[in-house]
Amino acid sequence: MFSVKSTFFLFLILFFPFILRIKTQHLEPYPALLLPSGATKLELMSDTLEVNSTELYGLTPNGTLKEVNPVRFFFPIPVQYMNPILLNDFGRVNPLENDKGGLVQLLKKFKVLRDKIIDANDEEELSKWLDSKLVEQGFTPGFLKAFKTTSTFSVKANRLLSKKLSNEKIILPNK
Amino acid sequence: MKKLYYLINKQNERFWERIIKSTSSSISSLCAFRIIAGLFILFFSIRTYGWIETIPSILFDPPLLSISNLFSSFPSNGLLQTIDFILLASIICITLGIKARLFTIIFLVLSSLGNSFVYSFGKIDHDILLYIFLMCMSFSGWGSDLALYPDKPVKEETFYKSLSLLSVFICFGMFTAGYEKALNWVDFDFSTNGFASWIYPGFYQLKRTLALAPYIFTVPFVYLDVFDYAAITFELSGFLFLLASRKAWNLWLLIACVFHLANALFLNIPFTVNLLPYLSFINYSKLFSFMKNNSKKPWLKTGIGFLLASGTLIVIPYIISKDRYMGIIYFLPEKSSLYIICLMWVTAAFIFFKELLAMNRKLAGV
Numbered sequence: 258m259f260s261v262k263s264t265f266f267l268f269l270i271l272f273f274p275f276i277l278r279i280k281t282q283h284l285e286p287y288p289a290l291l292l293p294s295g296a297t298k299l300e301l302m303s304d305t306l307e308v309n310s311t312e313l314y315g316l317t318p319n320g321t322l323k324e325v326n327p328v329r330f331f332f333p334i335p336v337q338y339m340n341p342i343l344l345n346d347f348g349r350v351n352p353l354e355n356d357k358g359g360l361v362q363l364l365k366k367f368k369v370l371r372d373k374i375i376d377a378n379d380e381e382e383l384s385k386w387l388d389s390k391l392v393e394q395g396f397t398p399g400f401l402k403a404f405k406t407t408s409t410f411s412v413k414a415n416r417l418l419s420k421k422l423s424n425e426k427i428i429l430p431n432k
Numbered sequence: 433m434k435k436l437y438y439l440i441n442k443q444n445e446r447f448w449e450r451i452i453k454s455t456s457s458s459i460s461s462l463c464a465f466r467i468i469a470g471l472f473i474l475f476f477s478i479r480t481y482g483w484i485e486t487i488p489s490i491l492f493d494p495p496l497l498s499i500s501n502l503f504s505s506f507p508s509n510g511l512l513q514t515i516d517f518i519l520l521a522s523i524i525c526i527t528l529g530i531k532a533r534l535f536t537i538i539f540l541v542l543s544s545l546g547n548s549f550v551y552s553f554g555k556i557d558h559d560i561l562l563y564i565f566l567m568c569m570s571f572s573g574w575g576s577d578l579a580l581y582p583d584k585p586v587k588e589e590t591f592y593k594s595l596s597l598l599s600v601f602i603c604f605g606m607f608t609a610g611y612e613k614a615l616n617w618v619d620f621d622f623s624t625n626g627f628a629s630w631i632y633p634g635f636y637q638l639k640r641t642l643a644l645a646p647y648i649f650t651v652p653f654v655y656l657d658v659f660d661y662a663a664i665t666f667e668l669s670g671f672l673f674l675l676a677s678r679k680a681w682n683l684w685l686l687i688a689c690v691f692h693l694a695n696a697l698f699l700n701i702p703f704t705v706n707l708l709p710y711l712s713f714i715n716y717s718k719l720f721s722f723m724k725n726n727s728k729k730p731w732l733k734t735g736i737g738f739l740l741a742s743g744t745l746i747v748i749p750y751i752i753s754k755d756r757y758m759g760i761i762y763f764l765p766e767k768s769s770l771y772i773i774c775l776m777w778v779t780a781a782f783i784f785f786k787e788l789l790a791m792n793r794k795l796a797g798v
Contacts, residue, residue, distance in 0.1 A: 258448040259591065261441055267597075271604050271646050277497075279612070286497030292605040293558040294612035297629040301653055308633050333756035334491075334553060335484040338542050340555030341493075352554055370496065379490040388486045407439035410632055415649045417636055 281358040305418065307333045311343055312422070313403055315396030330390050343403055347383055347428060349375060377406070388430055401429040443608075448596060454674055454681040457715045459586070462569070462721035463529075463577040467736065468528025469569070469708050475760050476704060478523060479560060481546035481614035482754035494555045498501035500548040511551065515542045516751040519583070524740055529579020536570040539633025561605055565709040568598040578723055595713065597774040599681070601672030602709055606688075617660045627659040630699050640700035642770050648698050666691055679791050685710050686784035693777035702773035714783055749772060 274289030285291065286418070299306050313325040328336045345352050351373045353361055364370045387397035405424035410417055442503040458494035489505035506512075525535040540563055549555065572594035573586035576652055577680055631648055634640040688710055695701045726732045743760075750757035762771040 258445065258452070258589070258596070261437075261444045264444050265449070267600075271601075274497075275608050277607075284496060286557055287495050287499075287548050287556050288560060288563065290564060290601055290605050290608070291556075291558060292561070292609035294609050295630065296612040296616040296626065298616060298624050298626040299628040299632065301625070303621045306632055307627065308629075308637065310633060310637050327734050334487060335550075335756075335758075338553035338555050342491060343620075344746070347703055347716055348488070352442075352493055353496075364496075376492060379488070382526060384488045389671040408636060412638065412653050 265301050275391060277360075280360055283357060283358075284360060300316075300414050301397075301412060304411055304413050306412060308408045308410065310406050311403055312342060312406050313339075313401060315391050315394070315402075316400040316403055317395070322402075325391070325394060325401070327398065329394060332409070343426075346426075347387070348379075373394075384429065400432050444725065450675050451596045452592050454594055454676075454678045455599045455713055457595065457713065458717055458720075459573045459588075460720040460724075461714075461716040462572050462574040462591075462712065463579070463717040464723055465712060465714075466529065466532060466574040467527055467567070467723070468716075471736075471743070472708060472716075472737055472741065473562075474523050474527065474747075477708075477759055478757070479543075479546065479550075479749060479759075480517060480747070480750050480757040481518050481549060481757045484512055484549050485510075486754055489792075492552050494548065494552040495556060497780060498548045498551065499545055500552045503549075505553070512546060513751060513754060515546050516655060518542055520744060520747055520751065524744065526575070527576075527736070529575050530577025531580045531583060532579060533583045534572055536566050536575070538567045538568060539568065544591070551775055553739055559705040561602065561709045564601045564605070565598060565712060568571040568594045568601070569712070578720065578727065586676045598709060598712065599674050603674050607671045608668045613660070614668065614752060617664060622654040622657060625653065625656045625660060626679075627656050627663070628653065630701075631656075634699055634701075640702050642767055643774065644697040645700055662686075663691070677779050679788065679795075681713070681786050682784055682791065684715060686781055686788065689777050689781035689784060693774060693781060696770060696774050696777060700770055702770065704773055704776065707776060711780060712785070714787060722727045753788050 271290055274286045274291055278285045278289075278291055299308065300413045313327060313330060314322045315325045317323050327339050331339055332341075334342070341352070342348070342349075353365075355372055361370065384399075387401060391398050391401060403426040404422040407423065408417055409419045409421075485508050486507050490506075492500075492503075493507045494500040494503070520680070522535040522539040522542070526532050526539065541574050544564060547557075547559075549561075567674060571586065571590055571593050575583040576585045579602055613626060631645075635645055635649075670684060673680040678782065688706070692706065695703060701748065746760060747757055749755075753761075761772060
């Protein structure tokens with residue numbers, strides 16, 4: 258069957274990406290044998306729970322803010338990529354830019370990680386794409402905002418108590 | 433030093449011998465399973481990648497350690513559309529047994545390339561077990577029988593290696609999911625809960641309100657910790673069951689099916705990519721004999737041909753129009769697709785349950 262060397266080598270290959278993911282998610286390689294951990298948790302405060310998420314808002318022709326349907330907006334990109342795309346400011350920010358982890362800093366030092374070069378054409382292509390997506394849903398082009406939403410739930414009553422919008426981020430018009 | 437090496441060597445041998453005992457089946461069984469797997473992938477798992485060419489290149493943020501990082505942006509010269517056509521042709525060849533080994537490898541390599549572009553939107557999805565399964569099957573000999581152009585038969589040892597490796601990969605994959613949960617969820621604090629962080633955003637924000645999802649709120653918050661600990665115990669225990677015995681390994685796979693069924697029912701999260709890797713440990717010898725005996729009968733050929741043609745005709749328009757395709761299940765209303773997926777997990781659990789009963793009967797000498 259497998260020799261000691263092969264077994265050792267096998268587990269080395271398996272553990273290397275796993276350790277990288279534990280160190281920093283930004284360095285998770287693909288392909289690698291890693292399954293989703295989903296290790297987030299919620300804290301109960303007396304009877305309430307708070308859940309954070311992000312929502313996109315556009316401007317209707319009569320000038321009111323309305324939530325954009327994210328599934329339709331991002332299609333054909335599957336909607337599960339919405340949060341990472343927003344985190345990267347639609348590709349304008351390098352996801353590793355704000356990572357202060359030692360390993361990332363080391364890779365930057367040795368120029369393994371380079372800054373992302375964005376030119377005017379890229380920006381124009383993105384603006385056109387975003388506008389077409391807004392028009393598709395009946396919104397005014399050139400205006401798109403993202404908000405952090407905090408929803409508060411009552412556990413006993415099993416219902417949504419309130420929803421707060423904060424951390425306004427302007428995506429369009431691009432400054 | 434020599435004594436230490438001898439001891440390690442002995443332990444290594446025992447490790448793999450135990451795994452072979454728990455996982456071994458027959459090459460002919462896998463040949464029959466190849467046809468099921470091929471059709472399953474065609475209808476439920478095949479993806480198209482051509483649509484990526486229509487996305488603005490500014491969104492290209494490939495993982496540092498990935499194949500797509502060798503590219504400067506999303507390909508825009510028809511490369512991904514070509515990959516889509518080759519993937520479709522490969523899955524047809526795998527199902528029909530036309531040089532199945534070669535086409536399994538082609539499918540695996542091109543899917544990995546396509547996926548690495550999908551994961552260049554800043555997030556890696558974890559559907560890797562399907563591709564790990566195909567990697568192991570590529571050298572299992574699953575294309576050596578019930579095939580139009582069969583592969584050369586493989587050595588028995590190589591076949592054993594394929595299933596043993598797959599079982600180790602499944603256990604390790606589950607371990608990577610359970611380890612991080614254990615670090616965060618095991619806090620003996622009843623006011624925090626991991627399972628709840630899936631329930632509330634899922635139910636209220638993502639509108640995952642189908643099947644048994646509303647009933648989970650009848651469970652008091654403090655008792656939700658039971659789900660946390662159950663998930664961690666299950667995910668970290670794979671190796672123990674695998675090394676214990678064949679019966680224990682089948683039991684763990686049965687629990688895995690129930691775990692995924694519960695996820696589908698309560699959280700409306702279907703994780704069907706794991707279905708084929710689990711089912712490859714079932715013995716399909718009876719199905720093989722049935723197919724072999726009826727291989728000349730026109731109804732069997734027509735049946736498989738009809739399914740392949742239907743699957744192909746559904747996918748082709750998506751490839752041509754560079755549209756996104758993720759399996760026929762996504763055409764159906766959400767409710768129907770969820771119930772179909774639940775039915776798949778129930779069927780898989782039932783198959784493992786039957787296998788366990790058969791093992792018990794064998795042990796009792798009935």
